[in-house]
Amino acid sequence: CPRDVCYIAEEGLPSLVYSGFQPYAHSWEEFPPLKDILAAVLKALPGSSFNSILLNRYKGGSDYVSWHSDDEKVYGPTPEIASVSFGCEREFLLKRKPSKGFRATSKGLLMASSSGDEPPSKRSKKVTDLSTDQQQHVFTLKHGSLLVMRGYTQRDWLHSVPKRTKAESIRINLTFRLLVSSSSRCEQKGK
Ligand SMILES: O=C(O)CCC(=O)C(=O)O
Ligand SMILES: [Fe+2]
Structure with missing residues (x-):
């Protein structure tokens, strides 16, 4: 992986598999500040809910995430992803899927x-x-910033954090996500 990744999820959720990889699910209790960061995110996004985090550590400018969308079925058809960044600012790119x-x-x-x-x-x-x-949208994600992806962002768009030789220091990014179990997806459909 071109960066370090850590997965945190509530117990009893369906397991996450992405890019053919099933990360070990750490518990929220292992790192108490995560709940404080979640509380701050929920204050900014009243009514939203999240039960998992994918945490990324970019050790320097040569760490990156390539073009992808977070469209795994466990997130449902219109996932809301709240992305909090700390440390070195990096560019976040968005472009429409071909x-x-x-x-x-x-x-x-x-x-x-x-x-x-x-x-x-x-x-x-x-x-x-x-x-x-292909028109790209560029967002500079600064220390303490919150970026929210929702609606059909994952269905219709790709995003990436490209290498930047000038970005010398560490960046930590936390993406708060809601995994929906297959039973609750059925309930939602039936409503
Ligand atoms: O580091 C970022 O800002 C984006 C991370 C990301 O796209 C992901 O974890 O799926
Ligand atoms: Fe992503």
Whole structure:
């Protein structure tokens, strides 16, 4: 992993699997300040609820998170993710997911997903055009900042924290999330 990751979750939740990896679930009690940070987040976001945290530690500018969306089923269709940052400020990038017929690769490049019938030269030009046309939104996440992703952000957008050679010091990021059990998802559907 290009950064250190720690997972905290309430007991009895379905296990989280992302990128083919199932992190060990630490308990909230292991690190009491987490509950104080959660209280501050809930004060800013009345009515929201969270039962887990994915904590990231970027030891320096060469630690990063590549383009992804947090669209695992355990978070439900419209997850709310509250992201709190401490330490070195870093850029957080958002861009729309590629439209149909194109797919995002692990490097965040765009490639035609169907072979198509165009000659390769034409196809690769199209790919280049699309990737440069992709408008990115840049947010500088400062010490103590709170960024909230909700609605269809995970369905429709990708986000990343790219390498920055000038970012020399450590950054800690906590993403508060709500894991919904399959039974409560059914209840919500039935309402
Ligand atoms: O460090 C950040 O600001 C983003 C982290 C992130 O995207 C994630 O944990 O899924
Ligand atoms: Fe994420």
